[in-house]
Every structure is written in structure tokens, then in C-alpha cells.
Amino acid sequence: MTVCGTRQGAVLGRASADGVTSFLGIPYAAPPFGARRFLEPSPPEPWTGVRDATTHRATAPHAPYAPPFDALIPENAIDGEDCLNLNIWTPAPEPGAGLPVMVWLHGGAFTNGSGSAPAYDGSAFARDGVVCVTLNYRLGSDGFLHLPGRPDNRGLLDQIAALRWVRDNIASFGGDPDLATVFGESAGAMSIGTLLTMEEARGLFRRAILQSGACHHFLRPASAARITARLAEKLGVEPTPEAFADVPLPQLLPAQAELRAEVNSRPDPARWGEAALNMMPFEPIRPALALPGPECGIDLLIGSNREEYRLFLVPTERLHVLPESTLHSLVTAYGLTPAEALPVYRAGRPAATAGELLDAVATDWFYRIPAIRLAESVPGSHLYEFAWRSPQFDGNLGACHALELPFVFDRLDDPSYAAMIGQHPPQALADAVHGAWVSFAKTGSPGWQAYEKTTRTTMTFGATPASAPVSDPRAEERMVWEGVR
Template identity: 75%
Template sequence: MTVRTTRQGAVRGRPLPHGVTAFLGLPYAAPPFGALRFRAPAPPASWTGVRDATAFGPAAPHAPYAPPFDALVPDSAATGEHCLNLNVWTPAPERGAGLPVMVWLHGGAFTNGAGSLPAYDGAAFARDGVVCVTLNYRLGADGFLRLPGHPDNRGLLDQIAALRWVRDNIAGFGGDPDRVTVFGESAGAMSIGVLLTEPAARGLFRRAILQSGACHHTQRPASAGLIAARLARKLGITPDPAAFAAVPLDELLPAQAELRGEVNARPDPALWGEAALDMMPFEPVRPAPALPGPELGVDLLIGSNREEYRLFLVPTGRLDVLPGTTLTALTRAYGLDPDTALPVYEAGRPGASPGVLLDAVATDWFYRIPAVRLAEAVPGSHLYEFAWRSPRFGGTLGACHALDLPFVFDRLQDPAYAPLLGDRPPQELADAMHGAWVRFAATGDPGWAAYTPERRTTMEFGADGAVQVEDPRARERALWEGVR
């Protein structure tokens, strides 16, 4: 059955193999431009007749990734003003009704990406009995710039609006609105880290999967004010909503993309606040990072990749030329004593270069330790680490940031992932990882023991398949107690 009914009207989808139907480009909110620019998302318009839903809608306007990342990370979606749309892949009615639902929040440092990218095709989840939803949300200045008199975190408000659409409509696609798992990677996972403690999101999802992101990456209002002022100076305007709205997108988007390079070139907290360390000028704005408590009531699956930071060191050539002085300075900036911490990291990597050691330290600061802290905060959470190493760049790319995505979506043959994956990635590892995500969405149990401070059980997805380990790299983890 390719026609379904939503609260806005009927939609016609596209039949796919394995009894799956895709419904693409469904509006969950009105276009956020014109009088709605920089406002909270407004309800979408209704329609009469049957709306065609066989092609993706536009993504939120954004500039492309800078080289060399433009050739490595998928981000090819067309953009436009009607960007607040989502996509549904469903196996119903062949697989029945009341199916588990998974809602994907894409990554991209809050400035890039789209739920409509083919790399996030949800057909494999639907094939395996899950109703999969992917969505777009506002990015960059439109989604996260702090503006007086306007709501903060408009991109997060978009995500909440999409989750409400799922609550109100997903039963019509065979899904159970009480069995929703929200999952995301990088900025998508960091978004979930905020949604876990956001009152407006309470009750909209039962489970959450956070890949390479947790609760630590937010900006305080003062830092967000610094970012807004700097962007305004670049554009030659005053930092107020009307002035930003008057800037053509072909001027605004390149300017906001340049901010990240400026932060990287001069990472001074006096100029950028928290962004001086995490290099993301656009992030959710909060008074302080907040971990949920043990009474959260949401099942959590949390993890990171073993060598996340190599995505930012290897393609740029920095891994092999990074000076020891930079390693020392950044280790100190992350809150560790280099004289104490670096010997511990080197003990596990004898003879490692400063670039290799920086990858280990930065990966822990950005990704692994925030995941551990969230697992510690919510009893019953499950923790994983993705450790399969890519053969690309002579094997130095390692288990880098974003490398887990084709395994989770079971899309190892997608050409968009080839620049990261290389030849012959192991299908059996994709079967294990994708299968664990499906099991978790269906039952809350991905297939291994929950994390506890006593045992610190972690599922390692690596060259040997899926292996349960206890407290990996314990000495390195212990360095961050009371620091991160």
C-alpha cells in the first residue's frame, strides 16, 4: 500500500525491494523563511488530494565542506527554503503494525549534512522490521546563532517538531509512537544529549543511541554572543535579527563556514569561548552542559570510535607533522597535565608521534569521555566502541570519525562511503552492528551487558567482530576523573 494519511493530508510513497515503501520529503513544519525566519518552527500547511512523496525534499541551506573533507564526507543534498521535511521507510503492512521506530539526526558540526543524503537511506532498517525516519533541521546561523528576541537552538526546536510529527503520524505508517528510538551521530548525537534534559522533548522518545557525541558540547550564552558579534563584523552588519535576515544566503553561508577556519587558526577562548576548544562556532546554547539523572526513563546506547580525531589529522597531513609543542599545549588546554598524562598515552602506543598521541587525547576529550560520563550518569546504559580501522591513507586513517555510519546503516556498498571505507569492508561487522541497533530499538537490549562503574562493560566492534571487553584503556580513562 503506497498511500498513507497524515494529519496534513494523504501521501503516496515509492515501493522498494523487500516489501519496503519510502515516503520522502514530508513537511513537518512550515518553511522557516520570510516572516518565520529565526522563529520557532510553525505547523506545516495541509493539502487536498494525494501528495507525491517519491522524491527527497530540499535540505537546510548550508555551504559545502571545505577541502579535503568535501571529498570524504557525504553532503550532496540539494538545499532550499522548504527544508523542514522528513522521510519514512516502512515495512508495513507486510510486517504488521506497532513496529519499533528509529528517528535519525544527522551530523555535520551543526553546519552541514542532511537527513535526505543517500548515505542515510533507511531501507535496511525497514527491511529488518523497523520504521525508519530521517529529517532535516536548520543549520548554522539559522539554526543556532544567538539572536536577541528570538528563540535559541532553533535547530533543536526543529528536531522536537519532527519528533512530535512522528508521535502524531507514525502509526499510519505502521510504527508505534510509544516505541521511538532517536539516534544520531556527531552533531546529531550532541543534539540528543541536549534533548535528554529538554522538557519539551520529554515523552517523545523511549530510547536513544548517541554515536560520537553526548552531553558536553554546548555553548554558554556569553560564548554564543561572541560568535554572533564576530559573524556580524564579517558581514559588516549589526548583530540583530533583521540585519542577518537581510544578508543574501550566498553571502551568509560562506561567511559562517569561514568562522570555523578562523577558530582553528586562532583558538583563543577570549575570542570564541567554548568554541576555541571544540572548533564548532554553532552549537546548542545552554547555561552549562547538563547530564541527565538516573531517573531519566530513557534507554541509552552510547559510544565512540577509537581514533575519531584522525579524520581531522590524516587527510590534512597534520598527523605526521604536528610538533610536540602543539601536542603539549593542546593536552594542557583539554585540562590534563602533559607531564603526567602523555607518558600514560605513550605507554599504550610505544614510539608514537605527537600526531598519534594528539589523536588519542583529543578523541578522549571530544568523544569517549563524554560517552563514559553519560553511561555513568544513567544506570542500565550500554556502551560500545567502534574499532575497525580503515585501510585508506595507507592505513593511517584508522577507526576515524564517521567511519561507523555505513556499518550502522548497512550500506557498505554505497559509493558515498568509499573514500572512507576503502575496498572490501567486512559485511559481517555491519551485520553485527546494524543488528545490535535494531535489537536495541525493538527491546532496549543491544545484546551485551549494561555498563556499570564496577565492570565498565563495552562492546568493541572491530577487526575480530563484536567482542565484549571490560574497562578498555583504563589508565587513560582514569586521567580524566574530575577533569572531563
């Protein structure tokens, strides 16, 4: 057992046999309920004595993933109101060690996930000389619903509060607050894309890694107001913070999940605004797309998986039955002309079904092109593509959304990842991906050339025959989106 100090009080952690000490469930803000509901996070209350930090604490309230995703995407749920907490793994729990710090923001479409899932255990980062922090932030209505008289983006404000806590306290756990890297996947990466342009987050991290998410996913205020009105209608309440606060969580959480299913089944932009294509009724709220630009001052590592959208097509058995008419409708909704764009995508996939073509187009719209635009916006950024294909679902799952996570955390043996990666994932690939993330946190370079418009160098992880940098992969498909996305 090991004791470290924070500004709120001392915490007791547990040391493992491999030399890593963990501190779990440390509050970085006060419980966001009661009088604090739907407000910006408040500082945590101090305590006397030594607080036990050997077990995970409450996670932000959320409904479980709907089938079949509940069996594929790891998460956990722990009841309790003290959900604004974080977890630390360190190899040197003592002041003055000066180690780089990595702060993880989990994904989950802004309605699911937690930083306390075993899949996000930070031991491998600590093993390799990094202090790793994971955290819980408010989700769904509590984190992102637009409410009159209340601050928007409360989930992002939670993340900023956690980053401030890290700045003020992480030295006691062996970390250097001036060497902080924030990294996240999906909604976590989309959060970082917004944090890069928020004045409140300035100076809280030096580097950022964005996995399968960038700056393009947000709701304009008018769209967010429509979401609020519809959720209130479903619950039979007025669209006010007081009315939502009176709805019991066992009623509110299923209604949120039902709302997302409604958006996905009837993706009408006139009804849902940006959420109709983003497929997420709860997202950061901002007036327009904002890219950080050359003055960003943050080292960036950005990327996506080659076949992201297969996660949403294969387990649902839509990949090989999607009608050609649906493909054309969605390609049009993404802003492309099917007669011009689809021949470009078919050229590299002559035998592709409509579903396989949708995977390629939707992966670009959702993930690859936003990553490229962010890399183009900030000179010196590094770009990657994760291309290893899962053997699951008879090999059809491919290099889908979230598949890189067990490789990033070097947790190929974690049973919560088995349904996604199968029985014999390549450890050499985990060594390469995890090693690149650690190198970037320590030095600002993941080990390959920065992305420039002249070369467009992109590290391709897991491609045949081996991981290697590639110049402008699938250039013709990238150029389809010029002036569109």
C-alpha cells in the same frame, strides 16, 4: 505506489522490489523563512488531494564541506525553502502494524549534512522490521546563532517538532509511537545529549543511540554572543535578527564557513569561549553542562570510535608532522598536565608520534570521556567502541570519526562511503553493528551487558580477532580524566 494518511493530508510513496516503501520529503513544519525566519518552527500547512512523496525535497541551506572533507563525508544539498521535512522507510505502510521506530539526526558540526543524503537511506532498517525516519533541521545561523529576541536552539526545536510529527502520524506508516528510538552521530548525537535534558522533548522517544557525541558540547550564552558579534562584523551588519535576515544566503553561508575556519586557526578561548576547543561556532546554547541522571527514563546506547580525531589529522596531512610543542599546548588546553598525562598515553603507544598521541588524547576529550560520563549518569546504559580500522590513507585513517556510519546503515556498497571505508569492508561487521542497533530499538538491549562502574563493560566492534565485550578498556587513560572532563 502506496498512499498513507497524515494529519496534514495524504502522501504517495514508492514501493521497492524488496518490500520496503519509502515516503520522501514530507513537511513536518512550515518553511522557516520570511516572517518565520529565526523563530520556533510553525506547523505545516495542510494540503488537499495526494501529495507526491517519491522524491527528496529541499535540505537546510549550508555551504559545502571544505576540502579534503568534501570527498570523505557524504552529504547533499537541494535548494528550496520547504526544508523542514522528513523521510520514511517502512516494511508495513498500514495502521496497526505496531513496529518500532528509529528517527535519525544527522551530523555535520551543526553547519553541514542532511537527512536526505543517500548514505542515510533507511531501507536496511525497514528490511529488518523497523520504520526508519530521517529528517532535515536548520543549521548554522538559522539553527543555532544566538539572536536577541529570538529563541535559541532553533535547530533543536526543529528536531522536537519532527519528533512530535512522528508521534502524531507514524502509526499510519506502520510504526508504534511508543517504541521510538532517536539515533544520531556527531552533531546529531550532541543534539540528543541536549534533548535528554529538555522538558519540551520529554515523552517523545523511549530510547536513544548516541554515536560520537554526548552532553559536553555546547556554548554558554556569553560565548554564543561573541560568535554572533564576530559574524555580524564579518558581514558588516548589526547583530540583530533583522539585519541577518537581510543578508542573502549566497553571502551568509560562506561567511559561516569562514568563521569556523577562523575559530580553528585561532582557537583562543578569550575570543571564542567553548568554541575554541569544540571547534564549532554553532552549537546548542545552554548555561552549563547538564547530564540527565538516573531519572532520565530513556534506554541509552552510547559510544565512540577508537581513533576519532584521525579524521581531522590524516586527510590534512598533520598526523606525522605535528610538533611536540603543539601536542603539549593542546593537552594543556584540554585541562591535563602534559608531564603527567602523556606518559600514560605513551605507555600503550611507545613508538607514537606527537600527532598519534594527540589523536588518542583528543579522541578521549571530544568523544570517549563524554560517552562514559553519560553512561555513568544513567544506570542501565550500554556502551560501545567502534575499533575497525579503515585501510584508506595507507591504513593511517584508522577507526576515525564517522567510520561507523556505513556499518550502522548496512550500506557498505554505497559509493558515497567508498573514500572512507575502501573496497572490501567486512559485511560481518555491518551485520553485527546494524543488528545491535535494530535489537536495541526493538528490545532496549543491543546484546551485551549494561555499563556499570564495577565492570565498565564496553562492546568493542571490529577488534582483532572479533567483536567482543571488554571490561574497562584503557582504564589508565580513562582515569587521567577524573575530575577534569
